Every structure is written in structure tokens, then in C-alpha cells.
Amino acid sequence: MESNNQELHEVSRLYRQHISPDLARLMKFGGPGSLEVSARDCRVTDHLGRVYLDFAGGYGVFSLGHAHPEVVAAVTEQLQKLPLSSRVLLNPQQAYLARDLAQLAPGTLQYSFFCNSGAEAVEGALKLARLATGRRRLLACHNSYHGKTLGALSVTGREKYRQPFEPLIPEVGFVEFGDLDGLRAAVDDQLAAFIVEPVLGEGGIHVAPAGYLSEAQRLCREHGVLLIADEVQCGLGRTGKMFAVEHWGVEPDLIVLAKALGGGVVPAGAILGTPAVWQAMKGRPLLHTSTFGGNPLACVAGRKTLEILQRDGLPARAAESGQWLLTELEQLRQDFPQLIAQVRGLGLMIGVECTGEQHAGALISELLKHQLLAVYTLNQPKVIRLEPPLTIARSDLKLAVDAFRASLSALLVVR
Ligand SMILES: Cc1ncc(COP(=O)(O)O)c(C=O)c1O
Numbered sequence: 001m002e003s004n005n006q007e008l009h010e011v012s013r014l015y016r017q018h019i020s021p022d023l024a025r026l027m028k029f030g031g032p033g034s035l036e037v038s039a040r041d042c043r044v045t046d047h048l049g050r051v052y053l054d055f056a057g058g059y060g061v062f063s064l065g066h067a068h069p070e071v072v073a074a075v076t077e078q079l080q081k082l083p084l085s086s087r088v089l090l091n092p093q094q095a096y097l098a099r100d101l102a103q104l105a106p107g108t109l110q111y112s113f114f115c116n117s118g119a120e121a122v123e124g125a126l127k128l129a130r131l132a133t134g135r136r137r138l139l140a141c142h143n144s145y146h147g148k149t150l151g152a153l154s155v156t157g158r159e160k161y162r163q164p165f166e167p168l169i170p171e172v173g174f175v176e177f178g179d180l181d182g183l184r185a186a187v188d189d190q191l192a193a194f195i196v197e198p199v200l201g202e203g204g205i206h207v208a209p210a211g212y213l214s215e216a217q218r219l220c221r222e223h224g225v226l227l228i229a230d231e232v233q234c235g236l237g238r239t240g241k242m243f244a245v246e247h248w249g250v251e252p253d254l255i256v257l258a259k260a261l262g263g264g265v266v267p268a269g270a271i272l273g274t275p276a277v278w279q280a281m282k283g284r285p286l287l288h289t290s291t292f293g294g295n296p297l298a299c300v301a302g303r304k305t306l307e308i309l310q311r312d313g314l315p316a317r318a319a320e321s322g323q324w325l326l327t328e329l330e331q332l333r334q335d336f337p338q339l340i341a342q343v344r345g346l347g348l349m350i351g352v353e354c355t356g357e358q359h360a361g362a363l364i365s366e367l368l369k370h371q372l373l374a375v376y377t378l379n380q381p382k383v384i385r386l387e388p389p390l391t392i393a394r395s396d397l398k399l400a401v402d403a404f405r406a407s408l409s410a411l412l413v414v415r
Pocket residue numbers: 059117118119120122145146147148197201202230231232233234258259
């Protein structure tokens with residue numbers, strides 16, 4: 001125990017000295033601090049052997065839970081054979097993953113470009129949209145989150161992250177998410193693309209209102225504008241469908257994926273596009289490239305992930321578990337109206353909006369004491385996001401609800 005705590009102090013010191021003093025402080029929010037040591041399924045174990053139920057879910061990374069044995073086995077096998085690509089010979093794993101994604105994707109999304117993260121996928125999609133349309137202007141939503149590289153940040157609707165780095169890429173406009181009148185006014189023949197998350201993730205878990213995305217698609221088609229669905233967080237079964245846009249029968253021109261694509265084992269990202277979009281790269285296949293994107297480890301992880309999602313019916317399971325959890329949380333909202341303002345979500349992408357930021361912070365700390373990991377959404381700190389693995393058992397969902405009830409009761413006492 002003593003030596004374990006010595007390591008905690010040493011790691012905290014190294015964070016302060018070599019990573020970021022402020023980050024070290026932020027990450028201690030839960031009390032004495034913990035070192036993550038191992039994880040399996042929906043549980044993370046710390047340096048003192050304390051086991052946490054993980055409802056933060058890596059912001060959507062751990063849809064299959066931590067270290068899914070089949071993904072680990074597939075990656076381990078590939079690791080022994082060919083971990084990284086020569087980049088000179090054709091790579092079978094990349095081809096198979098592209099085929100598997102094409103078979104699952106809505107509409108005519110037939111092509112894939114592989115990268116390593118969500119922001120990278122967004123970067124590539126924005127470039128492709130400009131290339132395919134010959135237009136420059138881009139449209140995004142206020143309160144959206146598309147990543148923090150310069151291009152992705154340029155379409156991210158959060159002033160706090162944008163302002164210190166301005167000027168960002170020019171000719172980007174913003175509309176309110178869900179506001180069709182605003183969209184109608186902003187979409188015209190000069191626009192290259194409208195990028196939108198079907199469910200705002202970091203914006204506080206807001207589900208696109210009925211009719212919004214289908215009308216967005218219609219408007220975009222009318223004006224020759226590309227529709228980019230950012231499914232980095234909400235894609236691959238999380239919302240109860242393999243692709244979130246399927247809830248509304250929408251067929252975007254481009255879909256960006258990351259997080260869950262690597263099965264919670266390897267970082268992976270992808271841009272899916274239609275033949276019409278890909279046509280823009282005809283004769284110049286090296287216009288957009290990535291050294292590590294589509295590496296064999298990521299691709300076998302991706303393939304195994306898609307296989308498990310389908311075989312185990314995980315999108316449907318997420319829909320059912322999400323509905324159950326939402327009902328339980330709604331009961332908690334009714335029981336604790338002083339602390340919870342609203343609960344909402346789709347599938348296992350759920351937001352618990354507290355009545356104030358301070359309540360959300362206090363609730364997250366209290367949940368940690370009850371060994372439940374949860375985090376707030378980046379753009380909306382008063383919303384706690386719940387994104388447990390899609391594989392989660394009902395008994396674990398019940399444990400989480402109990403932890404919430406106990407934590408909310410404890411907070412009422414100290415108020
Ligand atoms: C919807 C969405 N798009 C893009 C990103 C950026 O992904 P990454 O952090 O892998 O760059 C995120 C990350 O949270 C996201 O939620």
C-alpha cells in the first residue's frame with residue numbers, strides 16, 4: 001500500500017513537472033487521486049485495487065468494454081505477423097475493413113480513408129468536401145465538437161477553444177443545432193459542406209430533433225452541398241443503430257468515425273465517402289495521406305469490432321439498455337429536482353443535466369466515491385455524460401443507478 005501511494009505521489013509530481021500542473025490538479029478532482037492500472041469489460045482497477053464501474057466509457061471509445069478478449073486476441077495475432085504496414089505492398093487488413101464498413105454503411109458510402117483519430121477524420125472530410133465541390137465555405141453548429149486540430153477546431157462551435165487560436169480557417173459559418181429556419185437561411189450554392197453530429201456529444205448530449213437531419217439532407221442536395229455526419233462519438237451502435245443517421249433514414253455524403261472503431265484497443269479513425277465524393281481524387285490518390293492511418297493493428301481491431309457489434313446484436317442491446325437507464329434516471333430526476341434538471345439521450349449516449357455546474361462537479365466526485373466513473377461534456381460542464389459499454393449487464397446498470405441515488409442523497413445532506 002505504502003509503495004503504491006509512493007507511486008501515486010511520483011506520478012502526480014511528474015504530471016505537474018512534465019505534462020501540465022493544471023491538468024494534474026484537474027485530474028485530482030475526485031479526491032486523493034488514483035492511478036489506473038488495469039481494465040477489463042466495464043471495470044477499471046486503480047493502484048490500490050479499487051474497482052470502478054466505467055460509465056465515462058472513454059467518451060465512446062469503450063463500446064465493447066475494456067480489453068475485449070477477442071479484439072485483444074486479433075490484435076495480438078496481427079502484432080506477431082505484421083504490426084505496421086510497409087506502405088509499399090497492398091495491405092489486406094485495410095481492404096477487408098473498408099469492405100466491411102461499406103457493407104454496413106447507409107446509402108452509397110462505399111469508400112474509406114483511414115486515419116488515427118476523430119479530429120484527423122474531420123480534417124480529411126473537410127478537405128474532401130472542398131475538393132469535391134470546388135467551393136470553400138463550410139457550415140457547422142454552435143455548441144458542436146469536432147476536435148482540436150486547426151481545421152477541426154475551425155468547425156467546432158465553442159468559443160473558449162477557438163478564440164486563443166484565431167484566425168482559424170476562413171469562411172466557416174455556424175447555425176443553431178436543430179434550427180431548420182437558420183439552416184435554410186445558411187445553405188446556398190456557395191457552400192461546400194454542412195458538418196453535423198446526429199447527437200451532440202460534447203455539446204451536452206442533444207439528439208437531433210425529428211425531421212432535422214432529413215431536411216438538412218434535402219437542403220444540401222438541393223444546393224449541391226455535401227452533408228458530413230460526424231459519428232466519431234455517436235457511431236457504431238452507441239445510439240441503438242449501427243450509424244446514428246439510420247434513426248432518421250439519412251444518407252450523408254461523408255461519415256467520420258473514430259473512438260469505438262478501434263474496439264477500445266487500438267486508436268483508429270475513418271472517413272467514409274460516396275463514389276461521387278471520391279471521384280474528386282481521381283488521378284491523384286496521394287492528395288491526402290497518413291503514414292499510420294489504416295495500419296494493420298487498427299484494421300484488425302476495426303474488423304473484429306464490427307463483427308462483434310453485429311454478431312452480438314449490440315446496437316439493439318444499446319437501445320434496450322439505454323431505454324431502461326433513461327427511465328431509471330428520469331425517476332431520479334423526479335426525486336431530486338433540486339439537483340437534476342433533465343435527462344435525455346439515445347441508446348447508451350445519455351446526458352444528465354444538473355441544475356448547475358457546481359452540482360455536476362460535486363456529483364461526479366460523489367459518484368467516484370461510490371466507485372462509478374463519469375465525466376461532464378466538454379462544452380457543457382453541467383451535463384454528465386453516461387456512455388457505458390454496449391455490452392453492459394442489467395445488474396451493472398442497476399449498480400450505477402444505486403450509485404447515483406446514494407450520491408444525490410449525500411449531496412442533499414451537505415447542501
Ligand atoms: C463528435 C466528435 N468529433 C470529433 C472528435 C475528436 O476526436 P479526437 O479526440 O479523437 O480527435 C470528438 C472527440 O470527442 C467528438 O466527440
